[in-house]
Amino acid sequence: MKFAMMYSCGKDSSLALYRMINEGHTPVALISAFNQEQGRSWFHGIPEELLRSVSESLGIPLIICHCRPEDYNEAIEEGLRKAVQLGAESCVFGDIDIEGHREWNEQRCTHAGLTCVLPLWQEGRRALTEELIHAGFKAAIKIVQSDILDDSFLGQTLTADLVDRIEAAGADPCGENGEYHTFVYDGPLFPEPIPTKFGEIIDFKTHKAIDIQSM
Template sequence: MVEQQIISTSAPITAISWTGGKDCNLALLHAWRDGNFDVRYLIVFRLGTKQFKAHPLKFMEAQARSLDLRLIIVDFPDVVVDWMDAYVEGIGKVRDEYGVQVISTGDINLVGMMQRNWMERACEGAGIKCHLPLWDIDKEKALNAMLDEGFEIIFSCVKAPFFDETWINRKLDQTALQEMKEIIERGLTDDQLKSGLKPLDLCGERGEYHTMCVFGPLYKLRVEMDLSPEAQKEETPVTDWKGNIHNSNCIWTISLKETEVEVAVGSSITIIK
């Protein structure tokens, strides 16, 4: 039986910034058990109708049904002049339409050249609070906590030079964790260091890999997927982005045919433009 959320009478209405991956799932669990957050929504930020292959929308819809939480999609226009303004406006609409007072995110540390957490700034601009339960957490402890809690996690996107296509659809378990630690211990070549590549982050905070959660302690049903056995390969030029987020010339992602749960359990999906 899924554990019930026990909240204080003054707990603010809370949404979880959602991709379906490991970190936002752990953030959800923290907020759910805290008692000071009334968790009601999962919120996805999306550029128009563009799909992020590492986090398929169908997959996130199935997760929302299993978690019995409403999925809110904030759609940005195809052309965005100022991303921070776009986030502030989108969060403001969620605040006004759903009474959201807090957004909880699974961010762990600063990314790239950022000097302050992006979601924290956006929430502040929209007049609500940001909850960062994983901020500065020890990354190996975070991954072990996910596994100890019974989360079932698969790799949905991996990037060279750290990974190859054999990691796609693979479970993130103790064996995978040990192999990632060995990749970090091997380090980088002189040429890779000169190119600006940084060592593998154990939690993939620089975009080296992405994940999706199939099951966890708050899921009523396991998310069943129809996946192609072969990963999708995309070759891209190395960019000048500082960090590993776009610094890869080869990316592999899951190929999702269909995603479903056995029954719908009352959640619905809202798109905000």
């Protein structure tokens, strides 16, 4: 099956992509939502240059959906239609168990004429995080929810010990509720690590993020 991957550069979408490829399916596009006002991807805050570096490293074409909050859904559906033109039969998402996310994914796919696929659906959150680590992916914490995780977590690469610390702080081990987001810079899908550098920590009041750029 040819598929598009809704790709945030985070750990869950990376693991979903990895599973699909291992099962013999063919990715024809990565789809990333891009916040026009902030000049970075939605939710994970990845600059466009870095998104393109990831796409080039993976060898999968990138469809960037530039949008504002009010036209987010329409922009994603337009991106999905572009994926259809590249041969996609389905779109894959890395969501795990939040029902509202699944419903949103299915609606976008239906409008674009695609099947919605969720390879990680209803699996254990901690188990999925451990699977990613054991597979050899390197995921750096990019954003934290300030009232749960402090900024000492920012820039750290996920390990089993770090996941223990995340849980001890009261966060979900997978960050599925938004407690943290990651940027995957290396792993079995990459021929070599993505060259990056960390910058300043940005305080958004409810969240803190560490700037990350291509080198």
